[in-house]
C-alpha cells in the first residue's frame with residue numbers, strides 16, 4: 001500500500017489544527033486506500049501477462065508457383081504464377097501490360113477484354129494457367145508495331161470520338177476487333193434475324209448486341225456503334 005505524507009500547515013491555529021488532525025488523517029488514509037484498491041486492477045491489466053504468451057501463428061506457406069508460357073502481342077513470355085492468378089493480373093502485374101483495365105473484376109464491365117486465340121474473353125474471369133501456350137492480344141498489340149500505325153478500329157474510334165474518359169476503351173477496341181472477325185466468319189448473335197444466314201452488313205442492333213458485354217459509363221455508345229460500323233463496312 002502506498003503512503004501519502006501530509007505536510008503540516010505551520011500557519012494554522014494549533015488548537016483547531018490538533019482538533020481536526022485525527023479525522024483528517026483518517027480521511028486521507030481512507031482515500032489513499034481506496035485509490036490503491038481502485039488502481040490495482042488497472043495496473044494489473046496494463047502489465048504484460050505473467051504467464052508465457054501463446055506462440056505466434058505459423059505463417060501460411062505461399063502457394064506453389066507454376067510456369068506459364070504465353071505469347072502476348074507476338075512476344076513470348078514465361079511467368080511463374082500461382083495457379084489462382086487471373087489472366088488479367090498476369091497481364092497487368094507480371095507482364096506489365098497495363099493497357100488492359102480492371103473495372104469490376106467479376107465479368108460485368110468488359111474493361112478487361114482481350115483476345116485469346118482469336119476469341120474475345122474477359123480476362124478477369126479466367127486463370128492464366130488455363131491459357132498455357134495460347135496467343136493473347138491486348139490493346140497494346142492492336143497497332144502495327146512495324147509501321148507504327150493504328151489499327152482500323154483504333155483510327156475509327158478517334159475519327160468518331162468514340163470515348164470520353166477512355167477507361168473502357170481498351171476493352172471496347174479488343175471486343176470490336178474480334179466482333180468484326182466473328183461476323184465475317186458467320187457467327188450469329190441474339191440480334192440476328194435468321195441464324196442460318198449471315199446478314200450482309202452489321203446493323204446498329206447487331207453491333208449493340210455484339211458489344212453489349214462492354215459497358216461505357218461515359219455513354220459513348222452511339223459513337224462506338226458508328227466506329228464499329230465504319231470498319232465493318234470497309235472490311236465486308
Ligand code: FES
Pocket residue numbers: 101102103104105106107108109110111112113122123124125
Ligand atoms: S474487369 Fe473483367 S469484366 Fe469487368
Ligand code: FES
Pocket residue numbers: 162163164165166167168169215216217218219220
Ligand atoms: S469512355 Fe469512359 S467509360 Fe467509356
